[in-house]
Amino acid sequence: MKKRRMFSAILAGAVLAIGGLLVLQTIWFRSAYAVEEQQFDNKVNVAIRALTDDLLKAEGDSTSVIKPILKKATNAYYVDFKHALSYHVLDSLLRKNFVRHEVNLPFELTIYGMQPGSIVLGNYYSDGATSKNNATCGSRALPASTPMDFMITFPGKRADIVSGMKFWILSAIVFLVVLSLFAFLVIDLMKQKKLSEIKTDLMNNITHELQTPIANISIASEVLRTGAGRMDEQKSLHYANIIYEENRRLKFQVEQVLQAALFEKGQISLIKTEVDVHALVEEVIRNFQLRIQHRHGQLNCRLEAAKPVVLADAFHLANIFYSLLDNADKYSPDKPDIVITTTNTLSGILIAIADKGIGIRRDVQRYIFDKFYRAGTGNVHNVRGYGLGLTYVQKIVQAHQGKISLTSEPHQGSRFELYFETC
Numbered sequence: 001m002k003k004r005r006m007f008s009a010i011l012a013g014a015v016l017a018i019g020g021l022l023v024l025q026t027i028w029f030r031s032a033y034a035v036e037e038q039q040f041d042n043k044v045n046v047a048i049r050a051l052t053d054d055l056l057k058a059e060g061d062s063t064s065v066i067k068p069i070l071k072k073a074t075n076a077y078y079v080d081f082k083h084a085l086s087y088h089v090l091d092s093l094l095r096k097n098f099v100r101h102e103v104n105l106p107f108e109l110t111i112y113g114m115q116p117g118s119i120v121l122g123n124y125y126s127d128g129a130t131s132k133n134n135a136t137c138g139s140r141a142l143p144a145s146t147p148m149d150f151m152i153t154f155p156g157k158r159a160d161i162v163s164g165m166k167f168w169i170l171s172a173i174v175f176l177v178v179l180s181l182f183a184f185l186v187i188d189l190m191k192q193k194k195l196s197e198i199k200t201d202l203m204n205n206i207t208h209e210l211q212t213p214i215a216n217i218s219i220a221s222e223v224l225r226t227g228a229g230r231m232d233e234q235k236s237l238h239y240a241n242i243i244y245e246e247n248r249r250l251k252f253q254v255e256q257v258l259q260a261a262l263f264e265k266g267q268i269s270l271i272k273t274e275v276d277v278h279a280l281v282e283e284v285i286r287n288f289q290l291r292i293q294h295r296h297g298q299l300n301c302r303l304e305a306a307k308p309v310v311l312a313d314a315f316h317l318a319n320i321f322y323s324l325l326d327n328a329d330k331y332s333p334d335k336p337d338i339v340i341t342t343t344n345t346l347s348g349i350l351i352a353i354a355d356k357g358i359g360i361r362r363d364v365q366r367y368i369f370d371k372f373y374r375a376g377t378g379n380v381h382n383v384r385g386y387g388l389g390l391t392y393v394q395k396i397v398q399a400h401q402g403k404i405s406l407t408s409e410p411h412q413g414s415r416f417e418l419y420f421e422t423c
């Protein structure tokens with residue numbers, strides 16, 4: 001228990017640390033981007049400032065002061081110029097100043113008249129996106145001596161900044177790879193841990209399950225041996241039946257564990273013959289009746305299928321009936337009341353095994369065919385088992401291209417339906 005808590009604490013700590021690193025990495029990345037962007041903005045600002053000075057100088061104006069550059073979007077810089085502009089002078093001075101201040105990105109130039117929103121030359125601009133189709137002026141001849149503003153946009157600014165952050169991107173990728181490896185290791189570790197818990201449970205179960213029939217057989221055989229010749233026929237039959245039944249149980253349990261191991265290795269091989277399901281069910285029931293009578297329960301059958309013959313492995317088919325009956329009995333805390341029915345469908349036979357036991361909660365129904373799964377609530381754990389029975393049943397049914405389904409309600413009972421094609 002202490003170990004389990006420590007494992008959970010270490011795991012929670014590791015997940016928190018990784019989460020923290022992820023947050024830090026994101027913050028670092030964002031601030032690195034912000035620094036790069038700030039540097040770019042500064043360069044552009046200095047270049048545009050030098051440009052406006054040059055423009056004014058070209059006009060012989062040394063007194064005007066241009067308002068601060070407005071950032072209309074992350075990549076758009078608006079210059080409140082309010083002076084006449086010549087496109088060619090503006091364009092060549094722009095290029096010159098950008099080269100001088102190492103702004104080496106393609107840009108778009110838009111020139112605005114003084115009416116709000118009027119574009120004299122360039123591309124329509126809205127919310128950081130430029131669109132070519134609204135260009136209002138194809139000619140580059142600007143009206144002389146009309147005051148104008150202009151705006152410069154860098155469509156590739158974000159991509160340029162990101163490509164300048166190669167080191168950060170590389171470190172983020174390395175971090176993500178480490179994170180995925182860590183997640184993979186944690187998942188694997190948890191699986192291993194679950195498996196080791198299951199194995200411990202299984203060992204405990206096997207020990208208990210095998211010990212009970214062995215002890216019963218040894219007591220019954222001891223009584224028979226010491227009472228030989230003095231015991232009446234009724235009594236000796238009773239003890240012989242105990243030995244027979246317990247031996248069968250033992251055989252079945254050993255078989256179940258062996259089959260699970262074979263399935264694991266994919267080594268199951270079926271010997272198919274024409275099997276009369278009714279005859280097989282009746283044989284299994286004969287062996288099972290004693291157990292039900294011991295518990296004062298009842299086991300009835302309505303074998304109504306007109307075509308009961310299937311192509312199947314009789315040994316495995318008998319085992320799956322036995323396994324389902326074993327469950328129906330085990331999970332009926334009061335007197336078991338079990339009914340087996342068979343009916344024909346168009347191309348096959350439906351075999352239903354229904355009990356009025358504890359039932360299975362809807363949310364766990366999808367797990368009961370999983371290996372080692374045992375519903376872990378209520379008094380179910382008073383009943384011993386390996387959690388292998390239904391895994392085996394499902395595998396065998398599938399190996400016969402059959403189907404298995406379950407309907408169950410807690411405290412009302414369960415009904416397992418098997419379907420096989422008939423011959």
Ligand SMILES: Nc1ncnc2c1ncn2[C@@H]1O[C@H](COP(=O)(O)OP(=O)(O)OP(=O)(O)O)[C@@H](O)[C@H]1O
Nearest residue numbers: 327328331359368374375385386387388389390414
């Ligand atoms: N007829 C049933 N009524 C109620 N619960 C059932 C019934 N059949 C199966 N279950 C639930 O499904 C679980 C899995 O059943 P399964 O037969 O695979 O294992 P098991 O009976 O626990 O062990 P074993 O390997 O000995 O069969 C059981 O532990 C039980 O919780």
Ligand SMILES: [Mg+2]
Nearest residue numbers: 327385389390
């Ligand atoms: Mg079982």
